[in-house]
Amino acid sequence: MDYPSDPAARLDPSTGKFTDGNPATDLPTSRDSADYQNMVFDSLINLIEGAGLTPDEEDLTLVLQAVTSLAGGRRLGEPFWHIGETPPNGAMEYAEQILNRSEYPELWSYISDPVNGMKLITQAEAASRPGCWHTGDGSTTFGAPVFFSDFIRVWDSTGLIDTGRVLGSFQTDELKSHNHSLGLRKSNNSYDSGSGNGPMTGSSLNSGDTGGTETRPRNTALMLCFWYQ
Numbered sequence: 001m002d003y004p005s006d007p008a009a010r011l012d013p014s015t016g017k018f019t020d021g022n023p024a025t026d027l028p029t030s031r032d033s034a035d036y037q038n039m040v041f042d043s044l045i046n047l048i049e050g051a052g053l054t055p056d057e058e059d060l061t062l063v064l065q066a067v068t069s070l071a072g073g074r075r076l077g078e079p080f081w082h083i084g085e086t087p088p089n090g091a092m093e094y095a096e097q098i099l100n101r102s103e104y105p106e107l108w109s110y111i112s113d114p115v116n117g118m119k120l121i122t123q124a125e126a127a128s129r130p131g132c133w134h135t136g137d138g139s140t141t142f143g144a145p146v147f148f149s150d151f152i153r154v155w156d157s158t159g160l161i162d163t164g165r166v167l168g169s170f171q172t173d174e175l176k177s178h179n180h181s182l183g184l185r186k187s188n189n190s191y192d193s194g195s196g197n198g199p200m201t202g203s204s205l206n207s208g209d210t211g212g213t214e215t216r217p218r219n220t221a222l223m224l225c226f227w228y229q
Contacts, residue, residue, distance in 0.1 A: 096146035131168030
């Protein structure tokens with residue numbers, strides 16, 4: 001969409017925009033062609049219908065509703081994955097930032113509005129619930145979550161599986177309780193791994209270390225970001 005290039009539209013040559021004219025300089029008043037007016041309305045109607053709304057000449061809020069609806073893809077403060085080493089324009093990586101409410105008014109307004117259902121906690125609570133936004137100093141700042149190198153676990157709101165968890169809480173790594181069978185054999189009153197018979201009293205065996213520095217599944221590293229505008 002752009003200003004018409006047709007000379008018949010009589011745009012102001014100094015600005016390339018419509019004008020009411022100026023008799024003192026013989027600048028004529030601009031005029032729209034039917035094609036140009038149709039282009040403008042078709043563009044707006046495409047926007048309205050693209051948002052799932054029905055055009056209505058008496059409803060002057062449809063364009064605003066459409067833009068707001070389509071911008072819903074940018075739910076401020078909500079996480080999205082990014083395949084890049086720096087966040088895209090208008091976004092940040094979750095990094096436990098302390099932000100000023102005056103510098104990010106749209107973001108603060110969104111996450112603090114109960115209608116949007118964001119969990120907002122105090123800064124003190126954020127120590128054990130790093131996955132939530134917090135209220136910062138309570139008046140001028142607010143704080144972002146942090147997820148560095150953590151796997152995301154879907155919150156069990158029923159408490160029947162991951163008992164005792166609250167939204168945004170941190171959980172350390174753990175192995176489920178288990179045991180291993182170990183065959184033993186006796187030779188000259190000593191035991192080693194293998195097979196055999198005889199009682200074992202006051203003896204123990206070490207199976208040896210295996211594995212690396214952490215417990216983890218296969219994974220791919222991506223950046224977790226949020227839109228702030």
